[in-house]
Amino acid sequence: MGRGDNADLVVVWRFLDEAAQRVADLGEGQDHDAIQSARIRIDDSIRAAIRAAGGFPRWVRPWLDALLLAVVVWVTATLCGLVGLPSGWTIAVTVLVALVSLLPLFRLADALRDLVNRRGLGPPVPRAASPPTSTVPGEQLLHVLVAARSALAVVMRRRIAAHPWGSAARTAAGFDLLCQRDTRLHFASLADRCVCQAIVSVERWLRTAERDR
Amino acid sequence: MTTIAARLYATAELATRAAVYCQHADLTGTVHDHTICRLESAADWLKGAANQLLPPANASRRQLTEGYLMFGG
Numbered sequence: 090m091g092r093g094d095n096a097d098l099v100v101v102w103r104f105l106d107e108a109a110q111r112v113a114d115l116g117e118g119q120d121h122d123a124i125q126s127a128r129i130r131i132d133d134s135i136r137a138a139i140r141a142a143g144g145f146p147r148w149v150r151p152w153l154d155a156l157l158l159a160v161v162v163w164v165t166a167t168l169c170g171l172v173g174l175p176s177g178w179t180i181a182v183t184v185l186v187a188l189v190s191l192l193p194l195f196r197l198a199d200a201l202r203d204l205v206n207r208r209g210l211g212p213p214v215p216r217a218a219s220p221p222t223s224t225v226p227g228e229q230l231l232h233v234l235v236a237a238r239s240a241l242a243v244v245m246r247r248r249i250a251a252h253p254w255g256s257a258a259r260t261a262a263g264f265d266l267l268c269q270r271d272t273r274l275h276f277a278s279l280a281d282r283c284v285c286q287a288i289v290s291v292e293r294w295l296r297t298a299e300r301d302r
Numbered sequence: 303m304t305t306i307a308a309r310l311y312a313t314a315e316l317a318t319r320a321a322v323y324c325q326h327a328d329l330t331g332t333v334h335d336h337t338i339c340r341l342e343s344a345a346d347w348l349k350g351a352a353n354q355l356l357p358p359a360n361a362s363r364r365q366l367t368e369g370y371l372m373f374g375g
Binding site: 246265286 | 321322325328335338340342343
């Protein structure tokens, strides 16, 4: 995915970020499950959009995990040696520490991956002072989400056009195959599906609010 | 239970595939976002049901919260 594609993803990210802020404002003091569901879906779509930006190749991940584990093992063994533990205890303690640290290490690797991917999208931007197209906050949120979907469609179309097997996407099955093979297209399509769920949740919330009025 | 959970997972996979097919159609502007949402939500619910039958070892607190929200506790 080239620079141009990431520029498209920056647009997506800004729309989704604005939607996240708007849904947080809407959800304040409200316990409606539709608005909570919308919030979760928007968070999911932001995460997926960040992963769609790439920047952290898939092959790097196992090496990063191995490197972090090696550092933990080396530090533990060195500390055991400094304390003066016998070899058997050093091995036992090192294995135990390595096992216990597996989950935190994977979380650290996840955080590093997200950081690298987010850097590909540039610094976070302040909330845009866009002119409201509707006076109802829920409807404004819907417009932002629909705009995010349009931007995601541009990202997917460009990704397909730039793909060496892009012509396969002329059929639905080919598009599905490309989504499975191409990590960035997969996450862009996942973000799009999450945005669809957020849109429907917001519409459900609007209908409920209208009925309760 | 394992067989039922496996079938639920397989059906969820089919629903996700159907959602992706609808996305493909949507790129040419013929499918409403509600169709994609319902298929994706169906996949989520099926996965949630399968997880309730056989909770995955790595189920996160967030996944469980999502299941709670979707199934209404």
